[in-house]
Amino acid sequence: MIMKLTRKRAIIALSVCLALVAAWAGISYATNTPPFKKPKGTVEAAELCPSFGNSQEVAGILNRLLPYATSYRISREGGTPRSPSPTDLNHLSSCTISGDGRRLLLVRTEMGGWSNEKSWRDEVLGNTNGRRPTPFDAGRWAFSTTPEILRVGAVFSACVPYGDSGLSTYVQLRDPAPADRLDDLRRLTEIAAERAHEAAHCTLPADTPQQQDAAGR
Numbered sequence: 001m002i003m004k005l006t007r008k009r010a011i012i013a014l015s016v017c018l019a020l021v022a023a024w025a026g027i028s029y030a031t032n033t034p035p036f037k038k039p040k041g042t043v044e045a046a047e048l049c050p051s052f053g054n055s056q057e058v059a060g061i062l063n064r065l066l067p068y069a070t071s072y073r074i075s076r077e078g079g080t081p082r083s084p085s086p087t088d089l090n091h092l093s094s095c096t097i098s099g100d101g102r103r104l105l106l107v108r109t110e111m112g113g114w115s116n117e118k119s120w121r122d123e124v125l126g127n128t129n130g131r132r133p134t135p136f137d138a139g140r141w142a143f144s145t146t147p148e149i150l151r152v153g154a155v156f157s158a159c160v161p162y163g164d165s166g167l168s169t170y171v172q173l174r175d176p177a178p179a180d181r182l183d184d185l186r187r188l189t190e191i192a193a194e195r196a197h198e199a200a201h202c203t204l205p206a207d208t209p210q211q212q213d214a215a216g217r
Contacts, residue, residue, distance in 0.1 A: 041071040041099065049077045049095035050199065051107045051192050058191055061184045062097070062105075065177055069099025082111060082200040089165050091200040106172045109196035113164040114156070116210070117141045120168060124154045128172045138190045139206045140166065147179035153189030157197045158208035167200055169193040 043066070045059040052058045066072065075096045082091035091111035096103050114120035121133055121143060130152035133143035139155040154170035171189045197206050 038070045040068050043072050043074070043097070047074050049074055049107075051077060051093055051095040051109065051195055052188075053191070053195050055191075058188065061188045065173070065181050065184050065188065066097065066099060066104055067175055067177075069102075069104070071100065072104075073098045079109075084201045086160065086203075089160070089163075091159075091167065091196070093196060093199065102174065104174050107169070107192050108172075109167055109169040109192070109200075111159065111165060111167055111200065114166070114168075115164055117156070120156050121154070124152070124168060124170050128152045128154075128170060130172075136186050138186070139193055140208065140210065142186075142189070142193075144182065144186050144189070147182050148176075150177045150179060150182060150185060151175075153185045155189055155193035155206075157193050157202070157206035158204040158210075159197065159200055159202035159206075161204055164210070167193065167196050167202070169196050 043059050043062045045054045045056050048054050048058055052062075062072075075098070078094045079092035080090065081093065082088050089111055091109065093110075094106065094108040096107075097105040114123070120141060124130065125133060128151070130145045131149055132146035134146055135141070135143045139157040141156040142154065144153040145151050151173045152170060154168065157167040157169065159166050169189065169192050171185065171192060173185070177185060193206065
């Protein structure tokens with residue numbers, strides 16, 4: 001009799017353990033936690049919006065730069081491109097990348113007039129909540145936020161041969177990227193600025209100095 005009770009209790013205990021293991025496994029799978037965490041998704045070159053082109057270089061940068069998500073979604077290009085008319089001073093483009101329902105990255109270019117580098121930089125920082133800009137070499141002016149808070153890269157490109165009008169391109173990350181991804185963010189922003197410069201039918205080289213700078217004023 002005692003042996004039968006012991007065996008029954010053992011069977012019950014084993015059943016409870018198996019039920020707990022099954023429940024834990026189900027929760028782990030449903031919530032995407034170890035040991036059932038799904039692999040990170042990938043961005044393919046063919047999926048990229050016109051702001052980035054369709055190069056393998058950009059896809060590789062994004063796959064290193066974007067945070068973990070099981071899949072990524074790239075929006076359709078928004079905005080209105082500038083026409084070839086020399087009097088057209090309007091250009092706007094934007095594209096976002098989302099992962100698992102969260103927007104992770106925004107790339108945006110607009111044509112506008114800024115009297116100097118500081119006024120342009122301050123406006124971009126205000127629009128992106130960026131801090132502590134560090135310049136780098138691209139376009140007429142360029143900066144990225146400090147590696148400790150690596151969220152924004154921006155390039156100002158000369159475009160037309162009159163006034164202060166030019167193209168402001170920035171890449172904004174929702175969450176700071178690791179500090180060792182600084183070169184990736186800068187290169188991604190530079191590529192986006194080059195694409196915008198071409199799409200806007202610009203007639204000046206992107207790094208053309210501002211007129212008063214060239215005149216030494």
